[in-house]
Amino acid sequence: MAHPFLERLQRGPLLADGAMGTQLYERGVRPEQCFEAINLRAPDLVVAIHRDYILAGAELIETNSFGANRMKLESHGLGERVREVNRRAVRLAREAREITGIPVLIAGAVGPSGRILAPIGTVAPETIRDVFREQIEALLEGGVDLLIFETFSQLEELRQAILAAREVSDLPLVAQMTFAADGRTMAGHTPDVVVQSLAELGVDAIGVNCSVGPRPTLAVLRDMVAANTGNIPLSAMPNAGWPTVLGDRVIFGSSPEYFADFAQEALELGVRILGGCCGTTPNHIAAMRRVLDTRRGTSVSSGAAIRVEERVRPVTVLAPEGPTRLKQKLGREFIISVEIDPPKGLNPQKAIHGARMLRQSGVEFINVADSPMARVRLSALGLCYLLQHEVGIETILHLTTRDRNLMGLQSDLLGAHALGVRNILALTGDPPTLGDYPHATPVFDVDSIGLVRILTNFNNGMDAGGASIGQQASFTIGVACDPTRPDLERELERLHAKLAAGAHFIMTQPVFDLDTWLTFMRKYEERYGPLGVPVLLGILPLQSYRHAVFLHNEVPGITLTEEALDRMRRAGANGRAEGVAMARELVARALEVVEGIYIMPSFGRYEVAVEVVEGLPRKRIRGVTS
Incomplete structure (x- = not known):
């Protein structure tokens, strides 16, 4: 390690x-x-x-x-x-x-x-x-x-x-x-x-x-x-x-x-x-x-x-016209993305430093969370812009409907497109009651399904009300899916609605056993037919048994298998190494099942993400990795 x-x-x-x-x-x-x-x-x-x-x-x-x-x-x-x-x-x-x-x-x-x-x-x-x-x-x-x-x-x-x-x-x-x-x-x-x-x-x-x-x-x-x-x-x-x-x-x-x-x-x-x-x-x-x-x-x-070498700003400016790099590679190459949380203050240096290290290690995409767990952080859109312009790495913006009314949501999307931030993961967002301001007023004019519809409208050259925005946008639209959710019936219905609204790819919540995803996908296909879009599997490398127990019991949307908990318990002092080994094993099994992964390193330990992706194949041609 x-x-x-x-x-x-x-x-x-x-x-x-x-x-x-x-x-x-x-x-x-x-x-x-x-x-x-x-x-x-x-x-x-x-x-x-x-x-x-x-x-x-x-x-x-x-x-x-x-x-x-x-x-x-x-x-x-x-x-x-x-x-x-x-x-x-x-x-x-x-x-x-x-x-x-x-x-x-x-x-x-x-x-x-x-x-x-x-x-x-x-x-x-x-x-x-x-x-x-x-x-x-x-x-x-x-x-x-x-x-x-x-x-x-x-x-x-x-x-x-x-x-x-x-x-x-x-x-x-x-x-x-x-x-x-x-x-x-x-x-x-x-x-x-x-x-x-x-x-x-x-x-x-x-x-x-x-x-x-x-x-x-x-x-x-x-x-x-x-x-x-x-x-x-x-x-x-x-x-x-x-x-x-x-x-x-x-x-x-x-x-x-x-x-x-x-x-x-x-x-x-x-x-x-x-x-x-x-x-x-x-x-x-x-x-x-x-x-x-x-x-x-x-x-x-x-x-x-x-x-000194960390202060040099690259000249690369990512403001693509037409399909984003992510859209071009989805289904053709195995996608590797890593999640970064914006800082809670004014200085984005730690996030930029982490993104630069990940880029040097071969990671091509960065997910930027939008005030996760309803805690105040620097604007996710602002950080996406900084990472693309200072690091030269393409980002995937998590955008929630929790904090913006219908007008503000569309204004932010127009601004994001103009800034070259065009990969959007459409989310409803954690409720404010989970965070630092439990009495803050949530908006939720639309949920994530409604946000996908708005993005699809933008790609067709119209806003939510059908008025022209002058030209067609080029957003790549992602949606979230939780295959570990107890109420799978509702999750299946919502995923189908998101895909019907025009989503281009799926990102799952952290999965600790590939069978969890395969079972969910089978149930979906039995009811609605093939997914029809690429899937990026969520990977969260565990740090220790205590860390695993905490995530399983106290973090919404994360459910570990008994086998994962037992392996971390038996790992003892080697918990970090075991967490990486488990993540690598999961990715190895997933290579021929999903079209990519996105890694969520805990505590900002981006070097753990590098350990997970080291040596992974980067190309996918007709379903064969190389």
């Missing part, structure tokens, strides 16, 4: 964020409060801190989950809410990423249990491992990209946390310990012993965080470099000096400029991951950002470093 974090490290040093806890304190949270409970009580505050770090130039942000294990949460009466607190922590980090539109990595932060292990303490290692496993599973379910273990002072406790992670996940692991002023851990371990022990556990990066400030951290790093014979990436995230109490406030003395000097020296030692711990602020991260950019000759755009 390809891990974006590991691929990013290969390109050079990476900048992480700074402190979360002291930022919450600076913004009004009292030190005796549970900082992780702020995920539930004041989520906007957590999102704001994440956002400030991203805009300061961080390429990796940590979830507000440092102390969100059962043992620490119990002291605040939250011991039974481990899953909720950790999942919310990931959700808030992802929210900040969506709002900024910048493709940062999200690390699940895991701190120590706060207990002393036996034989000195009373807690058995197996108990500690269970505690960490519970927290890590919740972070995985939320969709983290990697895990960071930080501020551990007991090597054996860190070992148990790493073993717990390896039991349930194959995500990259960063393991960091904290050292006292004498350069040793609380238990007396030296940096060379720490490096050797963690290297044997197969972690992906080893480092030091917290401790007593930048200068002692550099001394520890020098010893780590000398002991790092395996050339494992090193990380460093020190405190902003030693804290002092001034009145009723805790003050950290190291300035952003001092951290810039630290970053320079750490980079010269070969450190690959830089960030900050207690007392550091977005200003500290911005200062280190400038050092990294100066060293590697890049610049900052919208708060995050972007490689």
Whole structure:
């Protein structure tokens, strides 16, 4: 499996964020409060801190989950809410990423249990491992990209946390310990012993965080470099000096400029991951950002470093006259499309970055969702235009009738056609009650069947009322179908009505067993005759057993088979690889049954879509793939 974090490290040093806890304190949270409970009580505050770090130039942000294990949460009466607190922590980090539109990595932060292990303490290692496993599973379910273990002072406790992670996940692991002023851990371990022990556990990066400030951290790093014979990436995230109490406030003395000097020296030692711990602020991260950019000759755009080749805009402008490229290839070539959700904020950079990566991997079409789950996002039409003009990849616009009256719907279609966005997936849309504004007024002047009729009218040169629009449009019309729906009779009737209204192709909801689609298609043909249009099968690569259970039980329109659930359960820590394997097996069976696929990667992990399509045949001639 390809891990974006590991691929990013290969390109050079990476900048992480700074402190979360002291930022919450600076913004009004009292030190005796549970900082992780702020995920539930004041989520906007957590999102704001994440956002400030991203805009300061961080390429990796940590979830507000440092102390969100059962043992620490119990002291605040939250011991039974481990899953909720950790999942919310990931959700808030992802929210900040969506709002900024910048493709940062999200690390699940895991701190120590706060207990002393036996034989000195009373807690058995197996108990500690269970505690960490519970927290890590919740972070995985939320969709983290990697895990960071930080501020551990007991090597054996860190070992148990790493073993717990390896039991349930194959995500990259960063393991960091904290050292006292004498350069040793609380238990007396030296940096060379720490490096050797963690290297044997197969972690992906080893480092030091917290401790007593930048200068002692550099001394520890020098010893780590000398002991790092395996050339494992090193990380460093020190405190902003030693804290002092001034009145009723805790003050950290190291300035952003001092951290810039630290970053320079750490980079010269070969450190690959830089960030900050207690007392550091977005200003500290911005200062280190400038050092990294100066060293590697890049610049900052919208708060995050972007490689020069990723900033170059292609000259391709897709505004086809006549049939779209999709229409020309349907039924002649095996279609591969990947779904991208627009950001929740103003910056489309993450979506553009993902589309560019997919295009370079051979994907020819991008589906752009229209505020899925009734949550406010950047205009799907606007993103389609940007992707076509900046990436040079043809899009399929999901267009819902939920938010537009009959007049606005037709105006948007005219605008889409003029902008060259002419592949339309006609949808009714999720009701507002599912989303952020449950009291918003839905429109639904027409449903998806009515939208297909409007599109067909446009292709005949008329609007919905029969008035001329000057010339015939060239929309390629897609419709959705859910073969897993319990009420198959209604789904069959609606699909037939959509096809009768003039649809050109079908896109299914996610399917996890080809027989599900074959059974539905057989029932349709028995009642209405052959479908007569190409079908793109929905493929959703699963990430873990928890992810599978969540989708099956909580996401409308997604129903997994018992076999799929069982395979993900048995996969354990190899859930991501198993999810890709299942998707590839399904596609292999589907090659001679359907005319294409569209992949819905969860959590914006477009590299998973690349894994699924790698090596697939791209041509179809008289039903034979090549």
